[in-house]
Amino acid sequence: MATWGYGNDNGPATWVKSFPVAAGTRQSPIDIVPTAAKCDTKLTENPLTVNYSPEPAMELCNPGLSVKANIKSKSVIKGGPLEGEYKLEQFHLHWGSADKQGSEHTLNGKMFPAELHLVHYNATKYSSFGEAVDKPDGLAVFGIFLKISDKPHQGLKSLTDVLSEVQYKDKSINIKQEYNPVCLLPDNINKYWTYLGSLTTPPLCESVTWIVFEEPIEVSEDQMKAFRALCCGECGSAPIVDNYRPPLPLGNRQLRASFQ
Ligand SMILES: CCCCCOc1ccc(S(N)(=O)=O)cc1
Numbered sequence: 001m002a003t004w005g006y007g008n009d010n011g012p013a014t015w016v017k018s019f020p021v022a023a024g025t026r027q028s029p030i031d032i033v034p035t036a037a038k039c040d041t042k043l044t045e046n047p048l049t050v051n052y053s054p055e056p057a058m059e060l061c062n063p064g065l066s067v068k069a070n071i072k073s074k075s076v077i078k079g080g081p082l083e084g085e086y087k088l089e090q091f092h093l094h095w096g097s098a099d100k101q102g103s104e105h106t107l108n109g110k111m112f113p114a115e116l117h118l119v120h121y122n123a124t125k126y127s128s129f130g131e132a133v134d135k136p137d138g139l140a141v142f143g144i145f146l147k148i149s150d151k152p153h154q155g156l157k158s159l160t161d162v163l164s165e166v167q168y169k170d171k172s173i174n175i176k177q178e179y180n181p182v183c184l185l186p187d188n189i190n191k192y193w194t195y196l197g198s199l200t201t202p203p204l205c206e207s208v209t210w211i212v213f214e215e216p217i218e219v220s221e222d223q224m225k226a227f228r229a230l231c232c233g234e235c236g237s238a239p240i241v242d243n244y245r246p247p248l249p250l251g252n253r254q255l256r257a258s259f260q
């Protein structure tokens with residue numbers, strides 16, 4: 001059984017063979033068209049609140065198709081479109097082989113060089129990520145666009161400075177200095193779009209309330225190069241690049257905005 005990936009023979013267009021939900025009605029990512037979004041005051045009346053804690057020895061790993069940090073501390077979010085409290089499980093990224101591509105969500109058809117996903121599960125209703133992952137109200141994922149600037153992103157620097165230590169598949173390290181993932185959020189988290197979607201990789205479960213922030217975070221070209229130096233396998237294997245699923249139709253879904 002060929003494992004899924006992003007190549008010609010195992011990429012997004014082939015996933016439906018093993019994961020029929022790929023042809024479902026609440027798939028992600030989507031193209032975000034701000035003028036088509038409905039401003040919903042219920043989102044502002046109940047502001048999104050983030051309560052992240054420092055992670056003492058955060059585990060950073062290379063699962064082969066991205067780079068992922070696993071969270072053990074109690075970092076939770078609530079409010080906005082969410083009912084109940086959602087607990088941060090992990091975060092990871094998707095990026096391109098060049099700055100012109102890499103993000104999964106697009107903005108008026110425009111791709112960003114990368115997109116950061118902070119993955120939370122509904123801890124009010126479910127006892128673990130594994131239990132929540134296939135429930136319609138199981139997950140909430142923050143989508144944060146990355147854009148290039150001449151300054152490195154300080155919060156990401158603690159990670160990009162050590163990516164060479166997880167260059168190969170199944171390598172993992174612990175970040176020595178305690179790390180609070182709150183440093184990854186844009187300054188203004190009150191401006192976001194939200195819609196009901198799915199995991200953007202197999203098993204593509206339609207279990208995600210997506211919250212995509214309007215404000216990107218800024219990273220340097222050197223930091224992008226560090227992501228592009230990660231390898232899909234062992235020494236000599238292909239670089240991890242273009243690990244993004246292109247957008248799917250919004251269909252009958254409502255895209256809501258927390259702002260005018
Ligand atoms: C049954 C185990 C499922 C493992 C896969 O978990 C995922 C997959 C994709 C995303 S993403 N790109 O939509 O944020 C988040 C979590």
Ligand SMILES: [Zn+2]
Pocket residue numbers: 092093094117200
């Ligand atoms: Zn993702």
